Amino acid sequence: MPALDELHTADLRPDDVVITGRGVVCPLGNSVDAIVEPMREGKSGIAYDPEFKERGFRSWVAGRINGLNPEEHFSETQRLSMSRASLYSSVAAQQAVREAKLQPADLEREQSGVILGSGIGGLGTNYKFYDILRETKSPRRIGGHGVDTCMASTCAANASVLFRTQGLGEAVSSACATGLHCIGYAYRMIKHGYQDTVIAGAADEDGWATAFGFDAMRVLCADSNDKPHKASRPLDASRAGFVVSGGSGVVVLEKWSRAQERGARPLARIRGYWSNTDGSGDMTAPSMEGQLRLLRATLKNAELAPGDIDYVNLHGTSTPTGDKTELLALAQVLGPTGYHVSSAKSQIGHTLGAAGAIELIFCLAMLEHGFVAPSINIDRLDPGLEDLRNLIAFEALERPVRRVMSNNFGFGSTNGSIILEGIAA
Amino acid sequence: MHDQTLSEVKAIIGKFSERRDAVAAADASTPIKELGVSSLNFIEMVVRFEETFNVSIPDDEFQKIATIGDAVTAILAAQAGSAQAVAQ
Numbered sequence: 001m002p003a004l005d006e007l008h009t010a011d012l013r014p015d016d017v018v019i020t021g022r023g024v025v026c027p028l029g030n031s032v033d034a035i036v037e038p039m040r041e042g043k044s045g046i047a048y049d050p051e052f053k054e055r056g057f058r059s060w061v062a063g064r065i066n067g068l069n070p071e072e073h074f075s076e077t078q079r080l081s082m083s084r085a086s087l088y089s090s091v092a093a094q095q096a097v098r099e100a101k102l103q104p105a106d107l108e109r110e111q112s113g114v115i116l117g118s119g120i121g122g123l124g125t126n127y128k129f130y131d132i133l134r135e136t137k138s139p140r141r142i143g144g145h146g147v148d149t150c151m152a153s154t155c156a157a158n159a160s161v162l163f164r165t166q167g168l169g170e171a172v173s174s175a176c177a178t179g180l181h182c183i184g185y186a187y188r189m190i191k192h193g194y195q196d197t198v199i200a201g202a203a204d205e206d207g208w209a210t211a212f213g214f215d216a217m218r219v220l221c222a223d224s225n226d227k228p229h230k231a232s233r234p235l236d237a238s239r240a241g242f243v244v245s246g247g248s249g250v251v252v253l254e255k256w257s258r259a260q261e262r263g264a265r266p267l268a269r270i271r272g273y274w275s276n277t278d279g280s281g282d283m284t285a286p287s288m289e290g291q292l293r294l295l296r297a298t299l300k301n302a303e304l305a306p307g308d309i310d311y312v313n314l315h316g317t318s319t320p321t322g323d324k325t326e327l328l329a330l331a332q333v334l335g336p337t338g339y340h341v342s343s344a345k346s347q348i349g350h351t352l353g354a355a356g357a358i359e360l361i362f363c364l365a366m367l368e369h370g371f372v373a374p375s376i377n378i379d380r381l382d383p384g385l386e387d388l389r390n391l392i393a394f395e396a397l398e399r400p401v402r403r404v405m406s407n408n409f410g411f412g413s414t415n416g417s418i419i420l421e422g423i424a425a
Numbered sequence: 426m427h428d429q430t431l432s433e434v435k436a437i438i439g440k441f442s443e444r445r446d447a448v449a450a451a452d453a454s455t456p457i458k459e460l461g462v463s464s465l466n467f468i469e470m471v472v473r474f475e476e477t478f479n480v481s482i483p484d485d486e487f488q489k490i491a492t493i494g495d496a497v498t499a500i501l502a503a504q505a506g507s508a509q510a511v512a513q
Contacts, residue, residue: 081465
């Protein structure tokens with residue numbers, strides 16, 4: 001690999017958008033520090049889930065959130081407004097705000113906002129309320145939190161209330177591209193001067209409630225119920241569907257002039273972002289044409305050439321069609337050599353609407369610590385991708401990473417791509 | 426005011442309050458909303474009253490609950506109404 005030119009804080013322009021804080025709740029761990037080594041070591045966060053089996057699912061494996069104690073983070077009354085999705089996003093947002101060293105005076109102002117989405121909202125909580133309604137035939141028995149816990153904007157609403165921000169308080173929801181779109185929307189809001197500080201990201205719940213629709217579609221991996229760690233295997237010839245998961249990723253985005261003014265440490269610069277739709281008329285089928293347009297537009301927005309990217313986090317869900325289309329499209333735009341790719345979903349499964357945000361946290365860890373996380377479980381590469389074998393990080397690669405791209409695609413033919421640049425310490 | 430009911434009502438309010446110290450010091454005349462009970466938690470709290478005392482507080486009585494004493498009155502009235510209904 002050629003020596004990489006480093007970006008220093010002195011190179012940043014006042015209107016650049018930088019990331020100053022990160023938070024994560026995911027099947028590999030519930031903080032950024034907790035996930036770095038498991039990422040590097042290629043650990044799997046996927047486990048057997050007895051609830052899936054009990055409910056008659058084809059797939060009995062999932063990424064679950066473990067070891068998160070809500071009482072440590074929020075009061076009993078605060079928790080009443082939270083579903084699991086908004087609990088996860090609130091915990092991740094707390095972490096991000098803490099790392100960014102944002103004080104109440106930095107947040108309680110009109111230039112500070114929240115853009116936190118969810119692909120599915122508080123669905124598990126919604127089902128609990130429905131059970132109460134069915135049993136009692138009395139909506140009043142649900143109590144006062146039948147809406148704020150379940151609504152599509154529950155993550156944004158809870159963070160806005162927690163941090164008392166006075167600017168944007170919104171949720172973008174775009175299926176499995178939600179997290180990336182929320183962060184991209186926040187980037188644009190800052191770039192165009194509407195905000196200077198935004199807490200952005202997404203969350204989705206783990207567990208059967210968000211999974212059964214996918215199981216019914218037969219898109220979940222059902223051939224590895226006895227070996228959960230091997231179930232999520234993007235790019236492998238035998239891949240058999242994705243592994244459903246959940247969690248949250250949240251970042252603090254700031255206009256560099258604002259971050260500099262308050263002495264914040266920038267972790268990365270957002271170099272470019274784009275979103276589009278395929279226009280294919282299909283709800284779920286991946287479109288190479290749509291992805292090609294997306295990738296080219298992202299590079300153009302970032303004012304970069306194909307050779308400028310060191311690493312790409314694939315959406316890479318482990319579905320037969322999606323992975324192949326994605327890598328072939330990527331190679332058409334970035335070329336067949338000169339960068340590496342892997343899929344975070346090989347380790348944590350598909351965290352649905354949170355994917356783009358959690359995977360961005362993975363990318364930030366790689367920028368910070370100088371490694372490429374592996375795409376695990378590729379025992380035999382899809383023969384149709386053999387020509388691109390050199391791109392794939394089968395094992396962790398210890399190498400400096402200067403610029404990363406991360407891509408996500410969602411139902412409704414919606415796509416997103418972002419490019420981050422690391423900043424030398 | 427029924428002391429036992431008052432005490433139990435205060436304990437329930439405490440679970441939905443951001444100012445539990447203020448709840449401990451409150452008396453029957455204290456407005457519940459001054460005790461850091463949000464509007465959504467207020468509804469949650471009334472459901473807890475109903476479950477704890479095994480009563481149903483009618484909507485028009487629910488609307489009248491402003492102070493701790495109002496809550497106690499509504500609960501006692503609902504209990505009396507239930508008892509009367511059983512007697513009939």
